[in-house]
Amino acid sequence: MPQAGGAGDDRYFNKWYEAQYNQVKPKPPLVKNMLWAFVVGGLICVIGQVFANYFVDMGLSKKEAGVPTTIVMVFLGAFFTGLGVYDELGRRAGAGSVVPITGFANSVVAPAMEFKREGFVFGVAAKMFVIAGPVIVYGVTTAVLVGLIYWIRH
Amino acid sequence: MNKKHGKQSIVFASPPQVAAAATIVGPMEGEGLLAAYYDKILEDNSGDQDSWEKCESYMIEWAMSTAVKKSGLTLEDVDYILAGDLLNQLMATHFAIRSLGRPFLGLYGACSTMAESLIVGAILLDGGFGGHVLAGVSSHHDAAERQYRFPTELGVQRPPVTQWTVTGAGAVLLKAMAGNDPRVTTATIGKVVDVGLKDPNAMGPAMAPAAAETLWQHIQDTGRQPAYYDLIVTGDLGVVGKTLLIQVMQEKGLDISANYQDCGCMIYREEQDSHAGASGCASSAVVLCSHLIPQMKAGKLNKLLFIGTGSLHSTTSYQQKESIPCIAHAVSLEM
Numbered sequence: 459m460p461q462a463g464g465a466g467d468d469r470y471f472n473k474w475y476e477a478q479y480n481q482v483k484p485k486p487p488l489v490k491n492m493l494w495a496f497v498v499g500g501l502i503c504v505i506g507q508v509f510a511n512y513f514v515d516m517g518l519s520k521k522e523a524g525v526p527t528t529i530v531m532v533f534l535g536a537f538f539t540g541l542g543v544y545d546e547l548g549r550r551a552g553a554g555s556v557v558p559i560t561g562f563a564n565s566v567v568a569p570a571m572e573f574k575r576e577g578f579v580f581g582v583a584a585k586m587f588v589i590a591g592p593v594i595v596y597g598v599t600t601a602v603l604v605g606l607i608y609w610i611r612h
Numbered sequence: 613m614n615k616k617h618g619k620q621s622i623v624f625a626s627p628p629q630v631a632a633a634a635t636i637v638g639p640m641e642g643e644g645l646l647a648a649y650y651d652k653i654l655e656d657n658s659g660d661q662d663s664w665e666k667c668e669s670y671m672i673e674w675a676m677s678t679a680v681k682k683s684g685l686t687l688e689d690v691d692y693i694l695a696g697d698l699l700n701q702l703m704a705t706h707f708a709i710r711s712l713g714r715p716f717l718g719l720y721g722a723c724s725t726m727a728e729s730l731i732v733g734a735i736l737l738d739g740g741f742g743g744h745v746l747a748g749v750s751s752h753h754d755a756a757e758r759q760y761r762f763p764t765e766l767g768v769q770r771p772p773v774t775q776w777t778v779t780g781a782g783a784v785l786l787k788a789m790a791g792n793d794p795r796v797t798t799a800t801i802g803k804v805v806d807v808g809l810k811d812p813n814a815m816g817p818a819m820a821p822a823a824a825e826t827l828w829q830h831i832q833d834t835g836r837q838p839a840y841y842d843l844i845v846t847g848d849l850g851v852v853g854k855t856l857l858i859q860v861m862q863e864k865g866l867d868i869s870a871n872y873q874d875c876g877c878m879i880y881r882e883e884q885d886s887h888a889g890a891s892g893c894a895s896s897a898v899v900l901c902s903h904l905i906p907q908m909k910a911g912k913l914n915k916l917l918f919i920g921t922g923s924l925h926s927t928t929s930y931q932q933k934e935s936i937p938c939i940a941h942a943v944s945l946e947m
Contacts, residue, residue: 471821472807475860479809479817482855484772484888491769539765548767555767564767572763575663589766 495554498547502558506531528559535563540571565589615738618833620801620826627795628737630908630945631685631744631787633901634678636671638753638779641898644880649902650780651678657754657779664755668697668704671781672750675901676712679746679783690714690785691742694733696725697750697893698777699759704750714746723819723848724802725749726897727920727941730784734796734943737788748783751892760812760927773814775850775876776886782897784905794908794916800830800942804924812930815938816853816876816888819921822938823849824860826919830942831866838868841944842913845904847896847921848876850889875899896920908947916945 509530513523535558538544544564548555555561569588573581587594617623635650642653652674659667672695680687693712696719697704709716721728729747736745754764756777762768786796805822823846831837838844838861849857854874861868875896876889900918907913920943925936 474863475807475821475856476809478856478859479814479852482852482859483814483817484852486772539767542765545765545767549769551767552769561767564765568763568765568767571765572758589762 491552494551497554498551499554499558502531502555502560505534506558531559532563535560536567539564539567544568562590562593565593617798618829620803620829621833622731622735622799622801623834624734624738624795624797624799626738626788626790627797627946628734628745628786628788629791629793629795630905631785631791631793632679632683633782633784633905634675634682635782635898635902636674636678636780637894637898640753640776640884641778641780641879644884645878646899646903649906650898651675651902654779657752664752664758665699665703666707668699668750668752668755668779668781669708671752671779672697672704672748672783673708673711675750675781675783676708676746676748679748679785679901683785683787685744685785687712687714690744690746692717692733692736693746693748694719694729695746695748695750695783696720696729698722698756704752704755708750721920721939721941722922722924723751723891723893723895724920724922724939724941725893726782726784726900727847727918727943730786730796730918730943731799731801731941733784733786734799737786740788743788745786746783747786748781749893749897750781751777751779751894753777753779753892756892770887771813773811773817773850773852773888775816775848775888775891776880777892778879778890778894778898780894780898782894782901784901794905794945794947796943797946798830798834798944800826800833802826802829802940802942804937804939806935806937808935810930810933810935812925812936814852815891815923815936816848816850817856818936819923819938819940820849820853820856821860822940823853823857823919823921824864826940826942827857827861827868827917828864828866830917838866838871841871841915841917843904843915844868844872844917844919845896845899846872846874846876846919846940848889848891849874849921850876850891852888853921854889878903905945908945911947914947918943918945 573585661667733745879890880886
């Protein structure tokens, strides 16, 4: 009979318990989550495409249209975070609203809003990148590495 | 006279009594299963304060003053205040107690603090160190989220095993004088139990073994069987932790499923989407103060075993990949 080990050193009990836990652990509703992610992620991309087409119609090249489209999408992500809508969206859509660039805007604006009460220097400015910071650090590092490989090979 | 029984338990010689209890909760709790029983429901999560933390302070202060008012006493009659919350350095509690101006001991047992404060309070009164003790706790969903997890506006998907931190506060006024109120008869002080689970989203499952250990020891020390109680409640194991506690006790040869409940499963409705139930200091406190104590006073519940459960990790400890140490304290209330 397993005993709840006093200091938690009963390995037999711990193993048995972990197995029990894995059995009763609720599984995420995969199909529902994927459907939400697909629809919301897809819609965000459609909105982006509409703006990209608009900028091409304005006379920009396809490549140039990427920059103003990104600016608009980042603005929309930040705007809906400010309205308190984006977290509700993310709760249901998961990666569908995290992966597009609007999710990146959300990850910067959310902590900036949350820590406003700690002041503009140590609150807003210092905490702004607590979530996005790692993405920027590893994103830039990867870009430099890939750039180096490209430069050496050509 | 030795009041200690067995390895970890206390049997009070002159059991202190519950003079009054009060609760205040946030709007989401106010739409939940116990909506009719709370003393006050806030209209929004900020309670007209300019930070979540201030709102939490306001709630604990309100609960404490109201408990005193309900008993017909004044704050001057309170010999000690015992309280705690989840925020770093007990921020919410300290700022609330500042304005109450009574002798104060701060306690930290994470979500087990309500049980902890009742036990320490009962020890003080049974020991003859005073006449009245005010015990209370608070937690605030948004204040806890920003400290332990993510900013509140961040669009993240919560895993189904997570629980929702209760916004609310509960306070109990204990008195030494005899009367016709629920008596604090025994207590079992828990040990820190760590079974090696590391996921800070799954606190109920991490805490269930601590609750099992304390319940088991309570039975050994006092000689009472689970059936002795009309109701055994744990603080915030949630749906998953509750199932696991029943399973662990079953392995030990004890069936508690007939008279066992978890406060974390008694607060929110299914459609409120809290996932695995409620958590936080206030989870056990608001159920005890708004529902269980009044039921005892009304004669509908005679013997209650209240087990506070706390997960003692910090943001630093889980970032350093440590497992989650947990604790549970049991206290019995009888009419």
